[in-house]
Amino acid sequence: MTVPRPYALLAELTYRCPLHCPYCSNPVVLKSATAVTAELTTDEWRRVIREAAALGVLQIGFSGGEPLARRDLADLVHAAREANLYTNLITSGIGLDDDRMRALRDAGLDSVQLSFQSDDTDLADEIAGARAHERKLNAAAKIRAAGIPLSLNFVIHRRNIDRLPQMIGLAEMLRAERVELANAQFYGWAFLNRAALLPTREQVVSAREIATTAKARLAGKIDIFYVLPDYYESRPKPCLNGWGQRYLTVNPVGDVLPCPTASSAIPDLHFENVRARALDWIWRESESFNRFRGTEWMPEPCQSCPQKEIDFGGCRCQAALFTGNAANTDPVCTLSPNRAGVDAVLGDLNSSSDHACDWTCRMNPMKLPVSQ
Amino acid sequence: MQFIMRMLEIADAAKPRLARGVRLQIDSTTGKSVLLFAEGILELNETAQEILTRCDGRTVSEIVLALAEEYDADPMALAADVRETLIDLQRRKLIELA
Ligand SMILES: C[S@@+](CC[C@H](N)C(=O)[O-])C[C@H]1O[C@@H](n2cnc3c(N)ncnc32)[C@H](O)[C@@H]1O
Ligand code: SF4
Numbered sequence: 001m002t003v004p005r006p007y008a009l010l011a012e013l014t015y016r017c018p019l020h021c022p023y024c025s026n027p028v029v030l031k032s033a034t035a036v037t038a039e040l041t042t043d044e045w046r047r048v049i050r051e052a053a054a055l056g057v058l059q060i061g062f063s064g065g066e067p068l069a070r071r072d073l074a075d076l077v078h079a080a081r082e083a084n085l086y087t088n089l090i091t092s093g094i095g096l097d098d099d100r101m102r103a104l105r106d107a108g109l110d111s112v113q114l115s116f117q118s119d120d121t122d123l124a125d126e127i128a129g130a131r132a133h134e135r136k137l138n139a140a141a142k143i144r145a146a147g148i149p150l151s152l153n154f155v156i157h158r159r160n161i162d163r164l165p166q167m168i169g170l171a172e173m174l175r176a177e178r179v180e181l182a183n184a185q186f187y188g189w190a191f192l193n194r195a196a197l198l199p200t201r202e203q204v205v206s207a208r209e210i211a212t213t214a215k216a217r218l219a220g221k222i223d224i225f226y227v228l229p230d231y232y233e234s235r236p237k238p239c240l241n242g243w244g245q246r247y248l249t250v251n252p253v254g255d256v257l258p259c260p261t262a263s264s265a266i267p268d269l270h271f272e273n274v275r276a277r278a279l280d281w282i283w284r285e286s287e288s289f290n291r292f293r294g295t296e297w298m299p300e301p302c303q304s305c306p307q308k309e310i311d312f313g314g315c316r317c318q319a320a321l322f323t324g325n326a327a328n329t330d331p332v333c334t335l336s337p338n339r340a341g342v343d344a345v346l347g348d349l350n351s352s353s354d355h356a357c358d359w360t361c362r363m364n365p366m367k368l369p370v371s372q
Numbered sequence: 373m374q375f376i377m378r379m380l381e382i383a384d385a386a387k388p389r390l391a392r393g394v395r396l397q398i399d400s401t402t403g404k405s406v407l408l409f410a411e412g413i414l415e416l417n418e419t420a421q422e423i424l425t426r427c428d429g430r431t432v433s434e435i436v437l438a439l440a441e442e443y444d445a446d447p448m449a450l451a452a453d454v455r456e457t458l459i460d461l462q463r464r465k466l467i468e469l470a
């Protein structure tokens with residue numbers, strides 16, 4: 001099999017974060033007690049960035065946790081620019097003061113995705129588990145003033161989905177170039193809190209209409225990118241454009257993952273670490289990147305399905321979370337023998353009117369349990 | 373529809389330039405030109421590349437003339453191609469017209 005070249009690296013700089021979003025896709029259990037204390041150093045990240053550029057990567061996203069929790073963020077942006085990468089900061093905005101904004105701009109930061117929990121301060125702060133909303137508005141103003149393209153990212157779930165028009169309004173008010181309305185994907189904390197986060201069918205139908213209308217109204221002004229809630233779909237999302245095809249993630253301790261949620265969702269797959277191996281080898285040769293590359297590994301019904309080059313059998317993490325086997329067809333697909341599992345979750349929610357609404361807030365990673 | 377068509381007409385005197393947050397660079401893996409922007413990457417065909425490397429403050433007609441000279445081509449025929457490419461890039465918000 002010819003190995004493709006990667007285009008984008010997601011650099012998860014840290015799991016530390018001052019907020020507590022119940023939908024956070026970060027891991028709920030850490031693989032080792034050192035996942036917080038043994039983060040890659042500045043020099044190690046610099047090397048990862050150079051190796052990624054040599055592999056063909058053209059874009060880097062700095063994420064986490066909260067990337068601003070790393071004091072060396074601007075140095076890493078600078079290193080990425082020196083390697084000719086397009087730099088994208090994916091942030092809650094907490095910690096973005098004038099000095100840091102200036103340092104990031106001077107380092108050559110190309111674009112920012114700023115996340116919001118809602119347009120409404122009280123609801124937003126309740127979801128974030130902290131007084132965050134006002135600070136985010138401040139952060140947006142600083143990003144605007146620095147002249148850096150701004151995208152607002154909203155994670156959509158049952159508690160905020162009815163405010164879609166107002167959230168789009170916030171993006172207009174902040175003069176964002178783009179707004180991403182992403183229905184929560186159920187990994188990490190979101191999987192744990194699924195019963196409280198999953199929107200009802202009625203909500204989903206109306207949200208889709210609102211998003212479509214707003215998209216037309218704001219065409220040419222703001223790009224609206226609406227991510228469907230895949231449980232309500234009949235075909236899975238073309239996850240990552242295929243495993244090990246275009247993207248790679250390096251997590252805070254240097255594990256290299258085909259997708260950011262793979263290490264927690266697929267515990268039986270061993271992931272290589274940049275401290276022990278060259279990135280090039282990991283991308284081309286490692287078992288973790290090759291296991292689900294291409295289409296040969298696919299079981300039925302995917303193997304003989306004409307859609308297999310289009311959706312790649314869906315998401316490996318979702319298959320693992322539902323069926324215990326990452327190689328299975330994504331259970332969102334109605335051709336999957338495991339679709340009943342998804343329907344049961346939807347049925348539970350849509351057949352009754354008293355919905356669970358308690359959720360567990362994302363915890364400080366220092367306090368997380370460790371597996372094994 | 374009419375209205376949109378009109379909006380996307382490009383004047384000879386317009387000065388196209390890359391939109392904010394868009395970078396033009398060589399992909400060292402393929403040697404080809406690419407546009408990099410927040411939502412993705414666009415690999416450029418030769419026409420687009422030749423046009424974009426000349427979007428440095430020149431007007432559309434100046435770009436057409438420069439290309440016609442370089443390739444010894446008919447400016448009238450070239451103008452249509454240039455316009456088409458610029459309109460497509462503008463629609464994707466990758467260039468702005470100053
Ligand atoms: C994990 S966060 C890390 C960066 C930063 N702390 C933030 O929240 O913006 C990366 C991006 O994923 C989004 N996100 C987090 N959990 C998600 C989920 N379960 N489904 C979809 N998007 C999610 C966040 O809104 C953010 O835009
Ligand atoms: S999604 Fe929320 S909790 Fe998770 S890293 Fe981002 S800000 Fe922190």
Ligand code: SF4
Nearest residue numbers: 302305307308313333
């Ligand atoms: S059977 Fe597999 S390849 Fe076919 S649509 Fe379903 S997930 Fe996609």
